[in-house]
Amino acid sequence: MQRNKLLDLLKLLLAFLVITGHAKFLTDTSESLSYYLNNGLFRIVVPIFLIISGYYFSNAVNGHKVIRWFKKILLIYLIWMAVYIPMWFVMDFANFMMKLFMGWHHLWYLIAIVYAGICVYALKDVKASLLIGLAFFLLVTGYIIQLGFITDFFTDFPYLSKHSRYIYRSFIFIGFPYFYVGYYIRQQNVAAKLNRAQSILLVCVGLVLINLESYFFYNQLNLHREIDIKLSALVLAPSLFILTSKFNLKMNVDGKMLAVYSTNIYLIHVWLLVFYRTFFSLPKLLLPVIVFLTSVVLITLGLKVKRGLPGFIRHLAVFKK
Incomplete structure (x- = not known):
């Protein structure tokens, strides 16, 4: 089956939306809008x-x-x-x-x-x-x-x-x-x-x-x-x-690599949320973006060093179909 890169991009977007939900996105700005997003639209993420x-x-x-x-x-x-x-x-x-x-x-x-x-x-x-x-x-x-x-x-x-x-x-x-x-x-x-x-x-x-x-x-x-x-x-x-x-979409991008990023963003983001909440006081509007970008950086670094790691450790950074 030919890989659909748009589905891989969708997964990356979904991983970001998971972060926004767990970061209580907009709860310090608008309670009603936060509810309609975090307990409404974003609840399709896990089903997808x-x-x-x-x-x-x-x-x-x-x-x-x-x-x-x-x-x-x-x-x-x-x-x-x-x-x-x-x-x-x-x-x-x-x-x-x-x-x-x-x-x-x-x-x-x-x-x-x-x-x-x-x-x-x-x-x-x-x-x-x-x-x-x-x-x-x-x-x-x-x-x-x-x-x-x-x-x-x-x-x-x-x-x-x-x-x-x-x-x-x-x-x-x-x-x-x-x-x-x-x-x-x-x-x-x-x-x-x-x-x-x-x-x-x-x-x-x-x-x-x-x-x-x-x-x-x-x-x-x-x-x-x-x-x-x-x-x-x-x-x-x-x-x-x-x-x-x-x-x-015909894009010059590795669909499998997008899947690696989306999966691992999902896996590591909770630790990063705890880290930023513990040591920084960030607005909930900004917190998901910072956690997402930090995840991307850490996964990129992990991919660069993974070849020298034992097999079971590599599962922490790479999860391919």
């Missing part, structure tokens, strides 16, 4: 990442390289969980194992695609229409469970409330559904069945829906809490991915 992962997972399935794919992702996950262990380590054994098997902070995405990949591979011979229906059902179920937590429906269950994000922000309710959507798009050649005009129309509909959903929560229900699952993302995320896949 999952869709892209599922889309390319089909290469591993079709090329009989699934075991190699699993080992690579799992190794990346374990190494980066070790890198971040000062931030998440707890003495309580049950809590420690929950974090290890469910993923801490942004690293939940890596273990989620491992579990999602196992499920997709195990179910690959099941009728596609049944699985896409299952993906939709799980996503809606996770959305309803999330609503229960953010509206304090589960206040009588303190243990569940304490670990709520491990319940609804998981491979079951987000990881598998969107990962399978990506796999489904590739296996069923969905992009070829939609022309550009139809794809643009779906993207526009998705943009309207996600803003209406944000308006409903923020202005009508007066719920200003973080929301991981946006139901409207089920329209916008696949549509934007399909639309992007229909363009393949």
Whole structure:
């Protein structure tokens, strides 16, 4: 399959948007605009990442390289969980194992695609229409469970409330559904069945829906809490991915290298956020840009010295498809 460099550029943009979300972009400037972005539009980032992962997972399935794919992702996950262990380590054994098997902070995405990949591979011979229906059902179920937590429906269950994000922000309710959507798009050649005009129309509909959903929560229900699952993302995320896949810009740029940067920006940005928040007082408007640029510099330096490093250390700086 020919590499689509525009998709690689999209991933780089998504990595930057992840930083903006974690940096609480604009919260010190405009609470409402910050909500509409950080808990609205930017919530399509992880779904698109999952869709892209599922889309390319089909290469591993079709090329009989699934075991190699699993080992690579799992190794990346374990190494980066070790890198971040000062931030998440707890003495309580049950809590420690929950974090290890469910993923801490942004690293939940890596273990989620491992579990999602196992499920997709195990179910690959099941009728596609049944699985896409299952993906939709799980996503809606996770959305309803999330609503229960953010509206304090589960206040009588303190243990569940304490670990709520491990319940609804998981491979079951987000990881598998969107990962399978990506796999489904590739296996069923969905992009070829939609022309550009139809794809643009779906993207526009998705943009309207996600803003209406944000308006409903923020202005009508007066719920200003973080929301991981946006139901409207089920329209916008696949549509934007399909639309992007229909363009393949001819650029003098290494698509694989763009993927290396986008992935590693995602992986290292939390440490950089902690560093800048600890030693500097930066406006939230500027913080994401500085973290992004610092990430690019560090990754560039890492790529220059990686050849002299042991193999397992190289996984800290390079993650290629």
